[in-house]
Amino acid sequence: MGRNMEEKVKSIIKELNLPDQVQLLTCVYRIHYVPRVTREFAEQVTGYKNYPEYCFGIVHRERMDLYISVFDSHLSDEKVLPASIIFDTIYHEVIHSILLEGQWISQSDNEPLVEWLGKNVRKMTFNYVR
Numbered sequence: 001m002g003r004n005m006e007e008k009v010k011s012i013i014k015e016l017n018l019p020d021q022v023q024l025l026t027c028v029y030r031i032h033y034v035p036r037v038t039r040e041f042a043e044q045v046t047g048y049k050n051y052p053e054y055c056f057g058i059v060h061r062e063r064m065d066l067y068i069s070v071f072d073s074h075l076s077d078e079k080v081l082p083a084s085i086i087f088d089t090i091y092h093e094v095i096h097s098i099l100l101e102g103q104w105i106s107q108s109d110n111e112p113l114v115e116w117l118g119k120n121v122r123k124m125t126f127n128y129v130r
């Protein structure tokens, strides 16, 4: 990542107040923000293949690292993703991490389940109507 790009990513992190870590039940995952999680980047980070050309986020379980894209998939411009998409992605990747840490490892590949849990957890609130 070039110096200029690094500064841009830093300013997005600051502006959107993006978290650096997530504390789970048994461990802490670091959250890294990158311009784009491209296939090349994902393969390089994890050593696995078969990623799509562009990912909103990925998990590296052994290192306990999450990588989150802050720019959209078009390499030609620098359109920052809407905050809602970045946060949806953080929640989505955190759900992957939660499933990877327990007895539910196989469910971490269940993308519709991960997406559903992530969206719900992000929107979950408790109400007190008594």
Ligand SMILES: [Zn+2]
Residues within 6 Å of the ligand: 092, 096, 111, 114
């Ligand atoms: Zn996923």
